[in-house]
Amino acid sequence: MEIIEKIKTNKSDDILTEIQKICLRKLQSSPLPNPKSELWRLSNKSKLSNFLDYSVNEKDSKFDIPYPKNSQSTIRLIIGENCQIKLIEKNYSIQQLSDDELQKYIKEQISFFKQNENWSDLLNLSLSCKNNILGLKINGSKIPPIEIFSHASSNSFNAKTLVIFLEKNCDVELLQVNLGKENSSLSQSTFFCLKENSSVNHGVVSYGEKRSNLLNSLNVIQQKNSAYNLGSLHFKFNYARFEISIKQSAGNAKTNIKGMQITKKDEQISTYTKIEFNGPNGFLDQINKSLADDKSHAIFEGSIIVPKIAQRTDASQLSRNLLLSNLAQIDTKPQLEIIADDVKCKHGATISQLNEEELFYMRTRGITLTEASKLQLSSYFQEIISFIPISKDKWDLLDKLLNEN
Amino acid sequence: MVNENLVKDVVKEPYKYGFVTDIETEKIEKGLNEDIIKLISQKKEEPKFLLDFRLKAFKKWQKMKEPDWAALGYKKIDYQDIIYYSAPKQKEKISSLDEVDPKLLETFDKLGIPLTEQKKLTNVAVDAVFDSVSIATTFREELAEHGVIFCSISEAVKNHADLIEKYLGTVVPASDNYFAALNSAVFSDGSFVYIPKGVTCPMDLSSYFRINSGDSGQFERTLIIAEESSSVSYLEGCTAPMFDTNTLHAAVVELIALDDASIKYSTVQNWYAGDEEGIGGIFNFVTKRGKCLGKRSKISWSQVETGSAITWKYPSCLLLGEESVGEFYSVALTNNLQQADTGTKMIHIGPKTKSTIVSKGISAGNSKNSYRGLVKMGTKATGSRNYSQCDSMLIGDQASANTFPYIKSQQPNSEIEHEASTCRISEDQLFYLQSRGIEFEEAVSMMVSGFCRDVFNQLPMEFAAEADKLLALKLEGSVG
Numbered sequence: 001m002e003i004i005e006k007i008k009t010n011k012s013d014d015i016l017t018e019i020q021k022i023c024l025r026k027l028q029s030s031p032l033p034n035p036k037s038e039l040w041r042l043s044n045k046s047k048l049s050n051f052l053d054y055s056v057n058e059k060d061s062k063f064d065i066p067y068p069k070n071s072q073s074t075i076r077l078i079i080g081e082n083c084q085i086k087l088i089e090k091n092y093s094i095q096q097l098s099d100d101e102l103q104k105y106i107k108e109q110i111s112f113f114k115q116n117e118n119w120s121d122l123l124n125l126s127l128s129c130k131n132n133i134l135g136l137k138i139n140g141s142k143i144p145p146i147e148i149f150s151h152a153s154s155n156s157f158n159a160k161t162l163v164i165f166l167e168k169n170c171d172v173e174l175l176q177v178n179l180g181k182e183n184s185s186l187s188q189s190t191f192f193c194l195k196e197n198s199s200v201n202h203g204v205v206s207y208g209e210k211r212s213n214l215l216n217s218l219n220v221i222q223q224k225n226s227a228y229n230l231g232s233l234h235f236k237f238n239y240a241r242f243e244i245s246i247k248q249s250a251g252n253a254k255t256n257i258k259g260m261q262i263t264k265k266d267e268q269i270s271t272y273t274k275i276e277f278n279g280p281n282g283f284l285d286q287i288n289k290s291l292a293d294d295k296s297h298a299i300f301e302g303s304i305i306v307p308k309i310a311q312r313t314d315a316s317q318l319s320r321n322l323l324l325s326n327l328a329q330i331d332t333k334p335q336l337e338i339i340a341d342d343v344k345c346k347h348g349a350t351i352s353q354l355n356e357e358e359l360f361y362m363r364t365r366g367i368t369l370t371e372a373s374k375l376q377l378s379s380y381f382q383e384i385i386s387f388i389p390i391s392k393d394k395w396d397l398l399d400k401l402l403n404e405n
Numbered sequence: 406m407v408n409e410n411l412v413k414d415v416v417k418e419p420y421k422y423g424f425v426t427d428i429e430t431e432k433i434e435k436g437l438n439e440d441i442i443k444l445i446s447q448k449k450e451e452p453k454f455l456l457d458f459r460l461k462a463f464k465k466w467q468k469m470k471e472p473d474w475a476a477l478g479y480k481k482i483d484y485q486d487i488i489y490y491s492a493p494k495q496k497e498k499i500s501s502l503d504e505v506d507p508k509l510l511e512t513f514d515k516l517g518i519p520l521t522e523q524k525k526l527t528n529v530a531v532d533a534v535f536d537s538v539s540i541a542t543t544f545r546e547e548l549a550e551h552g553v554i555f556c557s558i559s560e561a562v563k564n565h566a567d568l569i570e571k572y573l574g575t576v577v578p579a580s581d582n583y584f585a586a587l588n589s590a591v592f593s594d595g596s597f598v599y600i601p602k603g604v605t606c607p608m609d610l611s612s613y614f615r616i617n618s619g620d621s622g623q624f625e626r627t628l629i630i631a632e633e634s635s636s637v638s639y640l641e642g643c644t645a646p647m648f649d650t651n652t653l654h655a656a657v658v659e660l661i662a663l664d665d666a667s668i669k670y671s672t673v674q675n676w677y678a679g680d681e682e683g684i685g686g687i688f689n690f691v692t693k694r695g696k697c698l699g700k701r702s703k704i705s706w707s708q709v710e711t712g713s714a715i716t717w718k719y720p721s722c723l724l725l726g727e728e729s730v731g732e733f734y735s736v737a738l739t740n741n742l743q744q745a746d747t748g749t750k751m752i753h754i755g756p757k758t759k760s761t762i763v764s765k766g767i768s769a770g771n772s773k774n775s776y777r778g779l780v781k782m783g784t785k786a787t788g789s790r791n792y793s794q795c796d797s798m799l800i801g802d803q804a805s806a807n808t809f810p811y812i813k814s815q816q817p818n819s820e821i822e823h824e825a826s827t828c829r830i831s832e833d834q835l836f837y838l839q840s841r842g843i844e845f846e847e848a849v850s851m852m853v854s855g856f857c858r859d860v861f862n863q864l865p866m867e868f869a870a871e872a873d874k875l876l877a878l879k880l881e882g883s884v885g
Contacts, residue, residue: 308802323817326784336808338827341799346826349810351782353817 001052003157007031007126019106023126026115033119040116042299042331044268047239051185051213056127057156074390078149079134079160092140092170102135102163109191109219120217120243124189128159139167145390146172151179152186152212159187166198166226175203175390180212180237192220192228194253199227203388205397207236214240222246222253224279230255231388233397234269235262244273251279251310257286260384262401263296263328270299277310284315289384291377292321292328303335304345311340317347322380324353374402420677423647426511426617432491435620437484439463442590445490449559449593454570462579462589469583475746476775476807479651479688479715487653488621489591493535530555532596532612534625539594544608553637554599555610558626561597568599572630576659576696576723584655584690584717588624592657595625600635600666609638609865616645616676616687622653629659631666633699638669638865643712645677649685651714656691664699664726669707671864676712681770683742686714693720694750697729697758705732706749707863714743719777721750724758724789731760734863739772739804748778748809753786753819762793765857768804775807780821782814789816795825798856800849 007027010016016024033040075094077085087094097105106125113122134148152158166172178188194200206214214237222228234240246255261269275284290298298321306313319332334347354376362372378398385397433444442463446456471482530544532555539557548555554565562569579589596612616623631637645652654676660668670693679686689712695704706720722731733749751760760780768774776795797806808825830852838848854861 311802321814323814325817326815328817329813329815332812333810334808334823334825335810336797336825336827337805338797338799338807339803339805341802341804341829343799343827343829346824347808348825349812349821349823351812351814351821352819 001049002055003052003123003127004031006056017130019103019110020126020128022107022110023122026110026113027122027126030115034116037116038301039272043241043270044239044297047213047268051215051239052157054155054157054185057153057158073144075144075146076149077134077146078151079162080132080150085136089140092138092143094143094146095137097135097137097163097165101137102133105163105191105193120187120215120241121189121219123215124159124161124187124217127157127187128161128189132159133161133163135163137165137167138172139170141169141171143170143172146174147390148174148176149179150176150186150188152181152184154181155183157185157187160189162188162190164190164192166192166194166200168195168197170195170198171200173201173389175205175388178204178206178214178216180206180208180214182209183211185213185215187215189217190219192218194220194222194226194228196223197225199229201229201389202231203390204230204232204242205388205395206234206240206242207400208238208240209236211238212236213238216241217243218245220244220246222248222255224250224252227254228256229387230257230259231384232257232259233384233388234260234271235401236267237269238267240269242269242271244271246273246275248277248279248282251277251282251313254283255285257284257288258384258387259287260289260291260381261298261300262291263298264293266295268297268299270301273302274305275303275315276305277313277315278307279309280311280313282310282313282315284313284317286317287383288319289380290319290321290330290332291324291380292330293324295325295327297329297331299331301333301335302347303337304347306336306338306340306343306345308339311342313340313343313345315343315345319347319349321349321351322353323351378402420647422644422675423677425646428617429494430491430618431494432488432618432621435486435488437487437489437591441489445591445593448490449562451562452566455562458574458579459590462586465580466583466586466590469586471583475717475777476773476809477715477717477744477746479744482651482653482688484587488618489624490593491618491621530608530610532557532610534594534596534612534614535617539596547607551604551607552601553604553606554597556597558592558595558597558628561628565597565599568630569597569628572628572659572661574659576661576694577657577692582692585657585692588626588655588657588692592624592626595627595656597627598629598637598639600631600637602632602634604635606635606637609640611640611642614641614643616652616654619646619648619650619652622655624654625656627656627658629668629670630661631663631668631702633663634665636667639671640865641670641672642675644675645687647677647680647685649680651685652687654687654689654691654713658691658693658720660695660704662695662697662699662702662704662729665701666699667703667705668695669705669865670695670720672708672710674708674710674712674716678712678741678743679714681741683714686743687712688715689713689718690715691718693718694723695721695731696723697726697731699729700726701728702726703730703732705734705863707734707860708736709860709864710735710737710745710747713745716743716745716747718747719750721752722760723752723754724760724786725754726758727755728757728759729755730758732863733760733762733764734860735764736767736857736860737765737774738767739769739774741770741772743770744773746775746777748776750779750781751791752779752781752783753789753791754783756786757788758786759789760791762791762795763859764793764795765860766795766797766806767800767853767856768797768806769800771803773805773807775809776825777809777811779811780813780823782816782819782821784815786816787818789819791821793823796856797825797827798853799827799829
């Protein structure tokens with residue numbers, strides 16, 4: 001595994017930034033995650049070593065976004081392309097974070113990191129060079145939608161980092177797109193800080209090509225009265241992990257998550273979420289859908305942590321899974337850890353295949369089995385897709401899911 | 406806001422089984438090694454196959470590590486500081502109940518378990534186990550008329566060695582886990598039940614386990630075999646005196662159901678839970694598993710867990726036979742500093758198998774109550790179904806309730822449904838009941854009872870009444 005060798009041998013290179021050095025130090029004693037730990041025990045070991053088996057790509061080739069066409073009303077940014085942005089308009093401003101701000105925030109985050117739990121972030125930050133870190137400060141309202149791209153080049157390992165501060169009372173729609181190329185690995189870490197009264201509709205769409213791998217980590221800190229809505233979709237990856245960690249730092253915040261992962265062939269895609277309530281009156285509504293076909297494996301593990309301080313928390317989590325083939329498998333583990341007594345928490349999980357009665361009904365009305373299955377699937381997908389901002393009109397996600405193999 | 410002190414008072418628990426019976430006992434020295442195992446085996450006059458079984462298990466145990474994945478915290482157990490065999494001294498052979506030490510009979514009378522047949526409980530045969538040995542088994546003749554074998558496992562080793570050799574360790578192999586291996590090496594007594602083909606057991610069978618010594622562990626082993634088209638309902642109860650040291654209880658229960666057979670296994674576990682500061686109490690590490698081997702066989706576990714300082718227990722079903730059914734109904738109440746990590750495993754292997762899980766957890770005081778369950782659909786389990794429901798109730802803001810359901814499916818033509826919720830006693834409901842003139846304490850008790858009703862409905866008559874009383878007792882305090 002080239003990456004692990006690089007981590008082990010990299011002692012005190014002068015080119016390295018301070019953050020890289022700190023993360024490397026944390027990783028060097030045990031560069032790989034513990035395969036027996038709850039977070040990694042279901043992860044396919046050979047796929048993980050394949051993910052780590054490329055050399056680090058430090059200079060990106062020019063990247064053409066294949067699709068869709070940019071409309072004038074959206075702001076489009078590509079991580080790694082040295083994009084300089086400074087937009088100061090009447091109602092809003094979007095600026096790059098200064099080096100100091102960026103360093104300070106990331107360092108603060110790292111201080112809480114544990115080797116195993118935050119392995120993906122540590123790996124990302126130790127390999128992500130300065131050019132591949134994008135820090136933004138967003139302020140104001142009536143901001144045009146923002147699209148941020150992150151991509152991997154073929155035959156290489158790519159680490160990209162995104163840090164976003166959402167200032168007080170700010171309201172924005174943001175779509176993050178992670179694209180994997182053939183035979184590539186992408187490590188994407190995102191840090192989101194929502195200040196008081198801010199709100200964001202965040203979309204994460206990740207899709208790859210043949211044998212592309214993704215390690216996508218998302219860390220969100222929500223201050224009081226903030227609202228965080230996340231719609232996510234992961235498909236077409238040989239191996240992908242989506243790790244979400246959301247902290248309501250003082251409670252009184254709202255979180256809505258609708259996520260979906262689709263696996264085919266021998267792919268493995270997993271979603272891990274950890275939602276912590278560190279104050280009273282928190283709200284969470286989460287739904288995660290998986291679909292596993294062929295010989296693939298889909299995993300969902302979600303934990304909700306409600307300590308004593310988080311009275312009057314209202315949290316619900318639902319895991320819905322479709323298993324479409326005899327050789328595919330699905331693992332799901334919704335999990336609640338509660339100490340506060342005045343709370344409403346619930347979770348549910350189902351695993352089944354397409355509803356036979358509904359299929360039969362449609363067939364009696366003259367719809368073919370293929371069409372009927374497609375109809376059912378599109379209703380299953382639509383609930384999530386309609387929650388992903390910006391993409392609705394121009395990304396044709398539904399079409400991609402139903403018609404591409 | 407519910408008055409916190411009132412709640413605290415209400416959940417205070419008096420433990421009425423905490424007395425020690427002053428009786429002469431025969432104990433072997435502390436510690437665990439091959440010689441001790443040989444000594445236990447020799448004392449019980451066991452055949453060679455069983456000694457080999459024990460020694461093999463001991464070798465495996467030595468290579469194993471104590472599991473640490475459960476959400477439990479307890480001080481390390483010193484396995485060399487435990488007495489592995491302790492028995493009340495008595496005459497060599499007991500031919501009738503009259504020869505049992507009256508003190509022992511008195512002990513069981515105190516516990517509400519009359520062993521003298523005249524005072525028979527409504528149609529229940531009892532096997533009473535005191536520390537490491539079985540004291541008496543009632544109604545044996547009546548059961549024998551139907552061909553039912555109900556005796557202590559040591560007797561079964563002597564009289565039905567073929568059955569023991571055939572089935573012992575087939576459901577829970579010695580290498581299954583750390584505590585099962587320990588039990589396989591040192592198990593002392595327990596119950597053995599054999600229901601022949603086509604027989605519906607004429608009465609409920611019951612085992613009563615009592616730990617009396619403070620320094621000896623209890624390692625009982627239960628084996629129940631239900632032949633084709635037979636059925637049995639088995640009840641298990643347990644208590645222990647109050648000591649300020651922790652006593653280890655590591656039991657193994659194995660159930661085997663063949664074609665069309667059904668086994669109902671009910672437990673009311675009321676081991677001593679330790680005092681309010683968490684001193685003393687039983688460490689309860691139990692492996693219970695049933696194998697639905699035959700077609701249309703059924704195994705149903707119901708349990709009311711109110712005792713023990715630590716509970717580590719996952720009664721499970723291996724659903725092998727076509728159309729076999731597994732059920733798990735559980736109420737777990739934790740108070741003070743008790744910790745429970747309990748749940749079930751439903752492993753669907755055969756086609757058209759069904760399982761139902763209903764788990765109710767109530768945490769009060771500073772306790773920790775976790776549900777941990779696994780539902781697995783194997784590749785051949787076509788047309789199988791599972792339904793799980795786990796509800797937790799929190800009383801007071803120091804208690805914690807966790808839910809860890811593991812769900813795994815490899816069979817598209819099967820359905821799994823799981824739901825869980827956490828709540829506390831609703832103030833509106835309490836207010837409503839109080840406004841109708843019902844005392845606060847009684848209202849809490851009524852609501853807890855209502856919360857657990859789904860499970861209590863599954864318990865056999867005598868137990869349902871006992872369980873309801875037990876919960877009320879645990880929730881009854883100095884108020885009123």
